[in-house]
Amino acid sequence: MTEIRSRVLLAGLTALLVGFALVNMVVDRRALAQGGRELSWWSGLALDVAVPVQKFVAMPFDLARGGWSDYVALIDVRRENGDLRAKLAETEDENLQLREALLASGRLDRIAEMREEYDVPMVRAELVGLDASTWFRSVLLDRGRNHGIHSGMPLISDMGLVGLVTATSRNAAKGMLLLDRQSAVSAVVQRSRDRGVVRGTGDGLVFEFVGREADVAAGDVLITSGLGGVFPKGLRIGAVSTVEDASTQLQREATVDPVVDFGRLEQVFVMLRRSQTMDLLYATEGGDQPDPGADPAPAAKSAKNAKKGGS
Secondary structure, eight states: OHHHHHHHHHHHHHHHHHHHHHHHHHHHHHHHHTTSOOOOHHHHHHHHHHHHHHHHHHHHHHHHHHHHHHHHHHHHHHHHHHHHHHHHHHHHHHHHHHHHHHHHHHHHHHHHHHHHHHTOOEEEEEEEEEEEOSSOEEEEESOOGGGTOOTTOEEEOSSSEEEEEEEEOSSOEEEEETTSTTOEEEEEETTTOOEEEEEEOSSSEEEEEEOTTOOOOTTOEEEEOOTTSSSOTTOEEEEEEEEOOTTTOSEEEEEEEESSOGGGOOEEEEEOOOOHHHHHHTTTSTTOOOOTTSOOOHHHHHHHHHHHHHO
């Protein structure tokens, strides 16, 4: 029964549309014949009724056509969005590489200045390992004896002193950081020239100095003194943050903020020079011979002269 009603309704709607189409044709003919004058009342009524009916009938087709157009436009927008995202990612990657290049350029410029200042050849090494235990602070480097690196050579960054090479193989080296509890560096206050020793605490630095009259204050910059023949003079170590009360004891301490951010250290530069003192200290290290460019140590010269005298 429902199917019959649907068929009847469809047939009636079709007949109505055909009728309105015929009426429109007649109306158009009469309008042209009358030279564009106003239509009769029944022709006008038919035209007024035909317009909304045609709009109603055309609505699904308009919606479908509009939906398809929106769908096509949406596909185009998604495609353009994907292209823009790809271009944005490419631009961000280029910007990141540019920033890295600028940062590296700045670091290399400072290292070049230090190389000229100390007149020492340097080798760049990447950090490939880190020992950050409570007592020991060391790094593993991807350069070794084949690159001219030997034990006792200073490790620096573009900011300042990092540590010291303690062991080497052909293509790798181990370095002790300033933070290591075994680390001790002779230092001087840049402003007042008071001397002392910077020691590692495992997670920081302290400056030990003697004398109630020593002029050490918060903010003072500490640099290597050059004493001991291990590190060249003038390498930046850190800045004093707090100073122990002078009235407590003769030997005093000050906490130091290192200039090097050890938590973000990625590469170091090895200063390819060590003193005769360091050659003596590391002469017994297996396979690590003294720097060929260095003069023989005084002890070695004395032993050689004694041998000649005995013969």
